[in-house]
Amino acid sequence: MPETTLSEQLPAGQTGTPVLEVSDLSAWYGEAQALRNVSLEVRVGEVVTLVGRNGAGKSTTLRSVMGLHRHISGNIRLDGQDITSRTAERRARAGIGWVPDDRGIYASLTVMENLTLPPVVDRDAAWSLERIFEHFPVLHTRRNFPGTKLSGGEQQMLAMARPLRMGAKMLLVDEASEGLAPVIVTQIGDIIREIKKSGVSVLLVEQNVNFASTVADRHYLLAEGEVVESLGNDEFQSRLEELLHHLGM
Numbered sequence: 001m002p003e004t005t006l007s008e009q010l011p012a013g014q015t016g017t018p019v020l021e022v023s024d025l026s027a028w029y030g031e032a033q034a035l036r037n038v039s040l041e042v043r044v045g046e047v048v049t050l051v052g053r054n055g056a057g058k059s060t061t062l063r064s065v066m067g068l069h070r071h072i073s074g075n076i077r078l079d080g081q082d083i084t085s086r087t088a089e090r091r092a093r094a095g096i097g098w099v100p101d102d103r104g105i106y107a108s109l110t111v112m113e114n115l116t117l118p119p120v121v122d123r124d125a126a127w128s129l130e131r132i133f134e135h136f137p138v139l140h141t142r143r144n145f146p147g148t149k150l151s152g153g154e155q156q157m158l159a160m161a162r163p164l165r166m167g168a169k170m171l172l173v174d175e176a177s178e179g180l181a182p183v184i185v186t187q188i189g190d191i192i193r194e195i196k197k198s199g200v201s202v203l204l205v206e207q208n209v210n211f212a213s214t215v216a217d218r219h220y221l222l223a224e225g226e227v228v229e230s231l232g233n234d235e236f237q238s239r240l241e242e243l244l245h246h247l248g249m
């Protein structure tokens, strides 16, 4: 059997169409520049990672795309539309889903309330609760538990399920695997592959390059606020040792 290529897995007519295009993004905290001319793109149904050391600018890139960090220059497009001046709320309504590094679970609300409180932004794309529970069975088991009673892995599942429930088409995921047991990381990987199959695109920040290589199509390496390499997953895998060294891991 020949290997299936990404384009064969994509719905017809969507091959290679960019969903997210970031051009020449620079970002500052006060006087300090955190990003320098970062350019990247994510195509329909692609999983792309941003890899880099602590402080490289990974979270700042995601926060800038979400509109949560506004001291920036450059240009951000979603489905070809310039969204650079839009608020985070309008970007969410346009289909950008946010999975923050602290997971952003409302501690006093139940799993069910956490899932259903945010507005559905796209009825056709929104995952039904049935579908959510099929792919995240633990959220069904825990549906009446408050956020405070969830394990780290359960919180991560909930954080990822929430934007799918909203109907996001472009997920921004910051450090999905961090601090989780290997068995949970494997589950998160399965879910990311499932999300990809459904045509949703993912930009994933990862420090765990082994995990990154099991889920992603392509990778951008960030160092000191700049993209220093853009790699397909085959090249990424064949250079893993060198990249680990480069990342100081």
Ligand SMILES: Nc1ncnc2c1ncn2[C@@H]1O[C@H](COP(=O)(O)OP(=O)(O)OP(=O)(O)O)[C@@H](O)[C@H]1O
Pocket: 029, 032, 034, 052, 053, 054, 055, 056, 057, 058, 059, 060, 061, 207
């Ligand atoms: N709120 C802030 N105020 C000032 N500087 C900040 C702030 N947040 C981040 N920075 C700085 O911006 C740079 C990029 O930080 P960022 O959090 O984007 O990196 P990161 O790649 O996500 O790192 P980590 O792997 O630790 O999460 C770093 O030099 C960091 O110190």
Ligand SMILES: [Mg+2]
Pocket: 058, 059, 060, 101, 174
């Ligand atoms: Mg970060």
